[in-house]
Amino acid sequence: MDESSSKDNKNKRIDENSKNEQLEQYREKNTGPGEKMTSDAGLKISNDRWSLRAGKRGPALFQDFHFYKKQSHFNRERIPEKVVHARGDGAYGEFELYKSMKHVTRAQFLQEPGCKTPVFVRFSNFIGSRGSKDTAIDIRGFATKFYTQEGNYDMLALSFAVFAVADAMKFADFVHAVKPNPRTDVPQATVAHDNAWDYIANNQEIAHFIMWLMSSRGRPKSWRMMEAWPVNTFRFINEQGKSTFVRFVWKPLLGVHSLLLDEANIIGGVDPDFHRRDLHDSIKKGAYPEYELGVQLIAEEDEFKYDFDILDDTTLWPEEVIPVEIIGKLTLNRLVDNFFAEEEQSSFDPATVVPGIDFTDDPVLQGRSFAYRDTDYHRLGTGNINNIPVNQPIVETNTNQRQSDVRHRIDVDSVNYHKNSLANNTPAETPPEEGGYAHYPEKVKGHKTRERPGESFFDHFSQPRLFWNSMSPIEKQQIVETFNFHLGYVKSKSVRQQVVEMFANVDKEMATIIADSIGVNPPTGSNVPVTKSSPALSLTNTPHYAYSQKVAVLIGNGFNGEEVTNALKVLQQYGVFIEIVSEKLGTVEGADGTKIEVDKIFVSTYPVLYDSIYIVGGSTENEAKFHQSIMNFLNEAYKHYKPIGIASTGQSYIKKSENNNLAGVVFAANNPNFGEEFVSAIAKQRFWNRT
Template sequence: MTKPPKTAQTAGGETHQSAEDLGVDALTTNHGVPISDNQNSLKSGTRGPTLLEDFVLREKIFHFDHERIPERIVHARGSGAHGVFEATDDISDLSKAAVFTKGEKTEVFVRFSTVAGGAGSVDTPRDVRGFAVKFYTREGNWDLVGNNIPVFFIQDALKFPDLVHAVKMEADRGYPQAGSAHDTFWDWASLMPETTHMLMWAMSDRTLPRSFRTMEGFGVHTFKLVNAAGKASFVKFHWKPRLGLQSTIWDEALKLQAADNDYHRRDLFEAIDTGDYPQWDLGIQVFDEAFANAQPYDVLDATKLIPEDDVPVRLIGTLTLNRNVDNFFAETEQVAFLPSNIPPGIDFSNDPLLQGRLFSYLDTQNSRLGTTNFHQIPINAPRCPFGNFQRDGKMQTKVPKGRANYEPNSLADHGEDGGPRESPAIGFSTVNAATGTDESGDKLRVRSESFSDHYSQARLFYRSQTEAEQAHIASSFVFELSKVGLLEQVPGRMVSNLLNVDEDLAKRVAAGLNIPLPMKAPAAKEPIDMEPSDALSIHKNMKATLEGRAVGVLITDGTDADELAAIVEKVRKAKGKAVIVAPKVGGAKLSDGTQQKADGQLAGTPSQIFDAVGIILSEDGCAAMLKEGAAVEFVMNAFGHLKAIGANDAAQPLLDKAGVVPDDGVTGLDSKFVKAAAQRFYAREPSVRTLA
């Protein structure tokens, strides 16, 4: 920071100490001019008008007025972190990209986000989650911009503005702010059969993740890998969480929203802050043109996935998030992802949705960040050397020297710097659309017949779920469609589409909405039955581990100190985190007379923020808790959200008042509880809520 001279003289000759003399940095304008008074604006007299001459005031107000940039149209609410990607497998036979060189470590920045809500919305609505990774490779930035769902609503980017307009808050009333349960979305979706597969995922627990750390990520589109010989292979990218998959349930998500608007953001920050670094494995599904042509769907259709049973996911690297951002605005808000950022060795396919995104993102970032030079913002700047002949523009921070601002030039022949040159040997080059053929042709506004099956994979997804997951999907459709108001034809139209997916699902939704079962909607192509896939189910991919999970332990005055110490130690050994909750902020006095500090106060630390709960009370403490609504709800919600409950004998009256019925998830405070705490008890659900 600019510092003024050590001393300054007034007109009367008095010498004053400078900021440097006092051992502090000088407060200056953005242009380095030291500021003498930051408390009062320049006025004409003591009570006169403020003068336009006051450049300190004008700069300060101007900057304040522009502290917020236009928020993202979608993915506005995000959370970011720094990390490293390490390539762990040699795939040089598939790609020449340096980022995939075995042992190569590449800096990354990752941003997770919701889609529909604004920047001031909450973390936990039913919504798709963005999963965008910026790799700062030594061959330039690679932005893998994806979601936590492997498919998308639409097949062609031309429909993207319609999707976003429909799912965002209704234009006339400005609500709902961050959800899809309203007329306009379901009107549009029910008229677009191609959305059906994505709707199955959106209505599943995939859109209610427990945390960013326990959700998958997908590149969504089909890309290509290109090796040194120029041979191309089709590829799908997957992120597999090391902690396994885990979700919340609908009632729990609603209560989490009330308990902690920043639930996912806080979880990510605190995990990194305490050294429990989140990790994902990068996987690829690689296939050739022959495989693609043999499938009953088009691999370029973003509403389709490649079943992992047909093409297993090969793990090739590990992503570790190990550093939180230093400044949320400078990094998480200003980061600009571009699907068009790819290094040599990776290429695009002819996916029409991907092709549209290549244009849209660049245009959006220019508008959002206010300058074509957004790549110079530190979070966006490549870590490798870069140079070209692009010049000037708003907020240009580089100072190119010499006359070379065009290419080709012969300035080097005259002893001048001629600037960078193209590098055919190492530079990016586009391969043919397929591995050996050119698919170009006449310019047409058509959609391939191979894109016309809208229901087979939706059926595959539904029939791959457990019974509990199917019930959640049906109940989600009922809830969302029940919010449709004036457009009375929409629920029936949506159910008629669902009849092409599964008749039982359609019947359950119709019964839940109390409407007659409609006729099946005509299908552009009759769906086929595909073999169910365990990879599509969250419940079949959850890990029975406490690692990365939290157990809330409720205590009161008189709680047995040994019981508390024992359960905390058991949770720690299982790699979980025990969080002590007490009625008062100061904690509670234990049976041995010691004061146990609490991590959270009962009224503000409900059980929905934990993965399991332990209840360790004294008889007097339990009697007090029977009169405390927050304590009853603490236990009641844990039971209703299908979590394990471990309790000592003295706590039994509280369990009885909360309506807890003994089952495999209700245990004593022993090793059985620690094992139970690593799972949910979905068999309990029909006894605690009505599902479709």
């Protein structure tokens, strides 16, 4: 770390550009006019193609230091992948505060409306390895590092409002169970196997988590369209020392949208980088991912007011009971320059907090506050994690921590301990009233015990039942389908039966339908008598926009130039992403001479990769294959309830009959409002009433 640059930040006001300015000192460009190859020691290299040998056909020589250094470095390029959340991607951006929260917290970045704080966000999948697919049925990570005036603050969120365990002691067992079988190392990135469901059936606190996993929230359409919760319960502490319980939530401005099960499975095969590609494309096109930060607040004196335990991470705080207060907006507007240096070496830790944010006795949080930093000590191979540029705070750091791997700063002090007299007892402690961190003086009483914190921790089914009650008929149908898909891979009939009996506690009818599909007996039990629902849990009323939806334009030669050009202009006006798809790359030409550049060819793209299709049709060299490709796109889009636009030259591909109602299909012929109507259909995204 450049010590002088760090010291320069001492009195510098942090803004949304501060982190980018700090990173500039680390950026290196190795290519370009006049750049000559050197070794890492600065030696100019004359030959980087052939090994040094004894004779033209002789053995390689040990004195070929260039080869040995090159190969030795290559052998050490990989670091251990994360045990969970191994696959992901990240981006930089800013968090802007809407309203002051000084009445509940002293955290500096939450004081003044309009304050902008630079951030780095990492999205990730939980189960799979680094090489797994983006669209796995899985929980997602949404980790945010705020580079604040008081040091870094890490907020580690998940795409579900609840977690799989109620105590950190069980986390390792849960991960062992959902990971690939230790004997075969298969299957990858899925819970569709015996071990996972055996664990689920025998650790029933996971029921609520599994309901979320089996729902459409387990397969987000995009990281830009995904809610996220840190799941743990924290404290806000204000200047007066008053504590308020808090949970956070990120809400995407584009709404929460998901893939169908069939889409997720197919996309995982044809484009395993689907979510990463979407993040890159959207930022490059200026369609920046945006989320609002909400908080749910509970007064200290109301801790035991509710019919759930506020410290239990397998339960959520219903928004209808504890409203979400929106306090700011996150915008991601810059991609990383180097994936390994920034994304892979990024480190997040729930114990990285700032004054005004503190811990509760949440049993999972207590374990997470240790586990994250410990695993990164192993993964990154150093105690100097915050020396790595992406993790480095912008503000000045003065510690007595010394040595270890990846130590860049040169500490010139003779004294490296506390307390001391030789350096006038510096670096000095900072009193809380001057910005030093002090833990909330929570009163603690009781005996050492391994008991659960309260009786409500044993209620595993009331909230899963509330979740089920909150779903629309379509959402319930999708949950059943996803259960069937996963349990269909479970070989043990005993495990399948146990799962059916377990989820009869959530809904007996649901469990009975599943039992019939997976070849076991109907459940004997009944669901818990909970009739409440939480409309906020359903995606039915989420915002819908055409903006940044992706449309494939299926086109050949001879199209109506004016009609197609006008339609594309309307789509562009609404921010719709357009890809021109045809038989071969180059250009297609309309009947009036209009030329359009082709982006993709049919053999290198797939209908599931698009949110909508616009069938223009036309003529090509291989008419039969062209028409077959269009019909393939049409059938897939129609089956997946997606909006479909039909140009006047494409009407022969689809006709209304007694077997289909063509819901969501918009025709351009004799329709001066085609562009606007097609945009409205794109915004709706799915037409569930289609036949």
